[in-house]
Each structure stands twice: as structure tokens, then as C-alpha cells.
Amino acid sequence: xxxxxxxEHTSPAFRLVIATSWLAPDAWxxxxxxxxxxxxxxxxxxxxxLRLIDRHDVPVLSWxxxxxxxxxxxxxxxxxxxxxxxxxCRIHSIRHSLVLTEILREFNRVGIPVMPFKGPFLSFAxxxxxxxxxxxxxxxxxxxxxxxxxxxxxxxxGWKLDSAQSTLSRRQWNSFLENGHHVNFTHSMTGxxxxxxxxNYWEASEAADARWLRSRPLAWNGCTIRTxxxxxxxxxxCTHAGFHLWSSAKWLGDLARAHALxxxxxxxxxxxxxxxxxxxxxxxxxxxxxxxxxxxDSLELPSVLIExxxxxxxxxxxxxxxxxxxxxxNQILSLRYERLVRPRAWRDSLSELFYCANDFQxxxxxxxxxxxxxxxxxxxWIWRWILRKGPTSPCPDAQPLSTTLRMDCKSSxxxx
Numbered sequence: 266x267x268x269x270x271x272x273e274h275t276s277p278a279f280r281l282v283i284a285t286s287w288l289a290p291d292a293w294x295x296x297x298x299x300x301x302x303x304x305x306x307x308x309x310x311x312x313x314x315l316r317l318i319d320r321h322d323v324p325v326l327s328w329x330x331x332x333x334x335x336x337x338x339x340x341x342x343x344x345x346x347x348x349x350x351x352x353x354c355r356i357h358s359i360r361h362s363l364v365l366t367e368i369l370r371e372f373n374r375v376g377i378p379v380m381p382f383k384g385p386f387l388s389f390a391x392x393x394x395x396x397x398x399x400x401x402x403x404x405x406x407x408x409x410x411x412x413x414x415x416x417x418x419x420x421x422x423g424w425k426l427d428s429a430q431s432t433l434s435r436r437q438w439n440s441f442l443e444n445g446h447h448v449n450f451t452h453s454m455t456g457x458x459x460x461x462x463x464x465n466y467w468e469a470s471e472a473a474d475a476r477w478l479r480s481r482p483l484a485w486n487g488c489t490i491r492t493x494x495x496x497x498x499x500x501x502x503c504t505h506a507g508f509h510l511w512s513s514a515k516w517l518g519d520l521a522r523a524h525a526l527x528x529x530x531x532x533x534x535x536x537x538x539x540x541x542x543x544x545x546x547x548x549x550x551x552x553x554x555x556x557x558x559x560x561x562d563s564l565e566l567p568s569v570l571i572e573x574x575x576x577x578x579x580x581x582x583x584x585x586x587x588x589x590x591x592x593x594x595n596q597i598l599s600l601r602y603e604r605l606v607r608p609r610a611w612r613d614s615l616s617e618l619f620y621c622a623n624d625f626q627x628x629x630x631x632x633x634x635x636x637x638x639x640x641x642x643x644x645x646w647i648w649r650w651i652l653r654k655g656p657t658s659p660c661p662d663a664q665p666l667s668t669t670l671r672m673d674c675k676s677s678x679x680x681x
Contacts, residue, residue, distance in 0.1 A: 277307035278314040285330035286323045287518030290525045296554045298334045311343050321514035322399040324350045355396035361385050362395040364457050365403050369488035371422050377415050380406040380491040391522045402458035409463040424450040429626045436632040437625045466508050495530035503543030511574035521551050531559045542570040
């Protein structure tokens with residue numbers, strides 16, 4: 266599927282968000298500038314555009330991309346609000362970077378190998394600027410055998426383990442370690458949130474161990490860290506976005522920028538459906554702006570691996586609808602997508618089917634009756650998703666900045 270088959274049938278505001286969702290390197294700036302000018306020439310609805318850059322988490326990127334194109338006549342009110350929104354997000358990300366540095370120094374002090382990813386670290390890796398990618402929390406990874414020491418280290422510098430995980434019994438905790446992939450922390454003073462990972466979603470324990478072996482040492486902000494290999498970074502960017510059905514243009518921009526900088530290793534794709542679908546989506550959205558993408562014309566993938574992400578990217582209600590029928594339908598779609606893009610062993614699937622950490626919080630059974638979680642699993646699922654309308658985010662940072670930066674731009678839609 267090429268750009269002409271999909272993107273040209275979307276709104277001018279949406280096309281402008283896509284065009285400004287990354288910063289093309291110098292060799293490709295002319296192509297990006299052309300797509301930006303084309304979207305602006307179609308007279309985008311600025312109110313829609315401002316909502317979309319918030320939803321797609323690209324306020325800083327969009328403002329930076331627009332500023333690189335000479336001669337754009339953006340309405341003054343729009344420009345002022347774009348700049349204000351961008352500066353607020355940038356300050357937030359820079360603060361996150363300082364908090365992350367403190368964590369990395371603590372892990373260095375106690376001798377725990379640590380791997381930061383996403384957030385301000387990925388922003389620096391892609392753009393040399395910790396403030397250009399919008400992020401709401403921090404993510405770091407440690408090896409599973411170092412998890413308990415890492416938790417103790419976090420607590421020693423003012424971080425509090427989420428109560429849903431700190432109160433688990435022995436058997437609940439062991440099940441959580443087997444089936445989960447991260448624990449949540451909140452800073453006692455700043456309210457910042459952090460996810461401490463021991464594996465990535467869709468990743469078996471042995472795959473996580475192999476990823477650590479392939480990782481490379483790096484000095485960053487005066488700290489010694491580990492960073493993913495090019496092949497693992499490629500797989501991570503595609504699987505993480507795939508887990509969220511590619512619903513944010515920020516993740517597409519990450520992949521485009523990493524490809525443009527030569528940070529990815531597409532040769533590892535092989536039959537890996539997560540990478541193959543990522544390639545096709547990247548081609549469908551940025552096809553005319555990118556070069557050097559592996560050819561995908563001859564690859565046959567189930568249509569849902571392309572159509573579902575493109576629908577999710579354009580229509581946020583696929584992710585946030587809370588009615589029972591819509592929730593159930595979206596769950597089926599997401600499960601089908603997930604099983605196609607990253608098939609898992611039956612043992613792992615059954616283990617996840619029978620045990621869920623959310624069940625432990627909803628019904629804290631003692632270890633002597635731990636076996637009851639299996640027959641009660643359907644009842645607990647219904648209680649969470651129907652009666653309570655799905656889970657809510659425990660992180661206060663995960664509120665859109667537009668909540669406090671109201672942008673009513675209906676009176677400034679005209680373009681020259």
C-alpha cells in the first residue's frame with residue numbers, strides 16, 4: 266500500500282501532523298518540506314491540527330519541523346500557541362532527563378547494569394536533544410536477576426513501588442515475574458512515573474537475556490549504560506508501536522528518523538511479522554519521503570497487520586472507546602493483530618490466560634488458595650472491563666498537556 270492509496274484521502278490537518286511528526290536529516294529535508302507545503306496549501310483546520318499534535322504526542326517535533334521551512338505564513342495566534350505548547354512539553358521532557366540521570370547514577374553506584382530506552386534517552390539518540398520527544402514517564406531495563414537489587418536502589422532515592430505490586434504475596438509475585446514485564450514506580454516528591462522492565466512485551470526470558478548479550482556499552486550524561494543493538498532497536502520500535510496498534514504518529518516518526526540515520530538493521534526482519542508490518546506501514550505513511558527501505562512489494566502479510574494500524578493511527582476512538590461492544594470488538598481486533606504479528610508459544614499464552622496481575626489486586630487471595638485464580642479468571646475479567654469500564658492510568662503525568670493548555674483556534678483557520 267503506497268501513500269496515494271491512503272494518506273491522500275485523509276484531512277489536510279492530519280497530513281500536516283504526519284508530515285511534521287519527525288525531523289528529516291539534511292539529505293531528505295527537501296522532500297519533507299514539500300509534503301509540509303502541500304498539506305498547508307490544502308488549508309488545514311487549525312483547531313483539528315492542534316488536537317492532533319496533542320493526541321499524537323508531537324507538539325515539539327511539529328513546531329520544530331514547521332520552523333525549518335522558510336516562508337511559511339502561519340497565523341500569528343496559531344504560531345503563539347504552538348510555541349507555548351512546544352515549550353511546555355520541552356520543559357517537561359528536560360526535567361525527565363534530569364530525573365533519569367539521577368536514577369542511572371544510582372544504578373552505576375551499586376553496580377547494576379542498566380538500559381534506558383524511550384523517553385528522553387531515545388529523544389537524544391535520535392535528535393541529540395532530550396526535549397524534542399514528548400514523554401509522560403521514564404523507562405529503564407535491568408536483567409531479571411538484578412530486579413530485586415534495582416527495586417531497593419530505586420526506593421533508596423525516593424521512588425515508591427506501586428502498591429498493586431508491593432503488596433503481592435510470594436506466589437502472586439512469582440507469577441507476576443513469570444508473566445509480567447515491568448514494575449511501576451512513582452517518585453515520592455515529584456510525582457514522576459517510571460517503569461522498571463526486566464523484559465519487553467512479547468519477549469520470552471531467553472530472548473531478553475540474548476538482547477542483553479548483544480547490547481553495547483555507552484557513556485551518557487556521565488553515566489555508564491547499555492544500549493540495544495541495531496537489530497534489537499529495530500525490533501523494539503516495531504513491536505512497541507505494534508502493541509499499541511501504531512496509534513501515535515510519534516512512533517512512526519521515531520522509526521523514520523532511526524531509519525534515516527542508519528540506526529536500524531532491517532536485515533534481521535526475515536519472517537518477523539512485526540518488522541515486516543512496520544516496514545509496510547512506514548512505506549504507506551512516509552513512502553515519498555524515505556529512501557533505502559527494503560522492498561516489501563512481494564511480501565504477503567494478512568491485511569489486518571496493515572489496515573488495523575492505519576485505522577488506529579487515523580481514528581483514536583479505536584483505542585479509547587469504552588462501551589462494552591466497542592471494547593469487546595477492539596479487544597478481538599487487538600488480539601488477532603497481536604497473535605499474527607508476534608505469535609507466542611501455547612505455554613506462554615495459557616499462562617497469561619490463567620493468571621493476570623490485575624486479578625491479584627481485584628481479589629487478593631492468600632497463597633493457600635492461589636489455585637482459585639484459574640476458575641475465577643473470567644469473572645474477574647468481566648468485573649474489570651465491564652463494571653469498571655477498563656483500567657485507568659496510575660500515573661498523574663499521563664494527563665494530556667492540552668488539559669492545561671486549552672487551544673481554541675477556531676477563529677484562525679485561514680491560510681494564504
